[in-house]
Amino acid sequence: MSQGSLSRVFLALLKRDLLLAFRHRAELFNPLLFFVLVVTLFPLGTGAETRLLQTMAPGIIWVAALLAAMLSLDTIFRSDFEDGSLELLLLNAHPTSILVLAKVLAHWLITGLPLMIIAPLLALFLGLDQDVIGLLVLTLLLGTPVLSLIGAVAIALTVGLKRGGILLSLLVLPFYVPVLIFATNAIEMAMSGMPVTAQLWILASFLLLAITLTPWPTAAALKLSLS
């Protein structure tokens, strides 16, 4: 299989998934709406005390982003599993891991990217320092793709089950926690004026590890779910 045809099929699958998401625009906004609702409800629940909100802002935004990402995981493979096109994605001459990567990238563009775009607005709303808003977006840029990639392994394992919801959260949460810790820690450090290079490198290494290591278990888990 030549390299050209591999990148062609990667782009074709990416295009197909984005087109399908576009035709389901209403569903597209669900994770985003959840994210915005959680973040905006927090000040109402805790009282609009500026200092309190400021210190909690990185945590609130990241926890909301993490839960929104987890809620949206099911859509990666569910519809393909139900209409039989998942079998066709496995039964062809192309390596499944590359196709998986295309699907996860599409999923991140649909669910992760909008969160990243709306996050600065919500950060301002919570009174986060303007200096660290750029850093918040950077941690989301490095962190949310990791959530999608790790989530894909778990969803591939549970897609064949009728009620995989609870199992899914048990599977992914232990892997999500380090991302959450390093991302929020970076923002808190920056707020008190300390260097954050270490945290950013660690997040970047999570991302590289996830990109290189998760497509194979995802492909294997999909085969297992279908057999």
Added chain:
Amino acid sequence: MMSLEVRDLSCIRDDRILFSDVNINLFSGQLLLVEGDNGSGKTSLLRILCGIRLPEQGQVTWVRQSDDQKSSIAVHGQESYAGEMAFLGHLDGNKLDLSVTENLEFSRSLALGNNNTIKDVLERVGLEHFDDLQVSNLSAGQRRRLALARLLLSGAYLWILDEPFTALDKKGIAMVEREINAQLEQGGLVIMTSHHSVSFDNDKVIKLSLSQ
């Protein structure tokens, strides 16, 4: 010249032996008709042969033979085999929110491909006037025809068809029989299950009965 060799295949499902010691030799130009009652393991056998499911025992080998060389590969987990095989299962595998043409364009980018154009295959399956329609607007029989159009685009040597006549009308059934014959004449192989009686030349057809 291609062939599919199946040796001592057995399948167990929920502690029940569905079938055991199945041996098949299928060569270019031949059709394997798998017969059996409901629940006798026809679909399981087909899913094993296309490589989705692992057999309990036995092996399935895909053999490519030319004048001077012969290569054989075990079917399971081999992407090169999956590229030369096209599977039509119970589910059509169409995306309901894409148009007929968009579905086929994506199928073609996945497959090895051949010289057939999308317009050609739509005419052959009788969907030429529906190319811009979303699949969710098609009837069950039309969706089945679209799934068959995907086979024609695939350029695969081996077709594995699970109940291809489901939801098709008489014209549709005749169309599928015509296309299967064409595939066999081009030196392709076909494996299918069907509850309908099929009309093919007897010398091309191998029958396998799974009922205990």
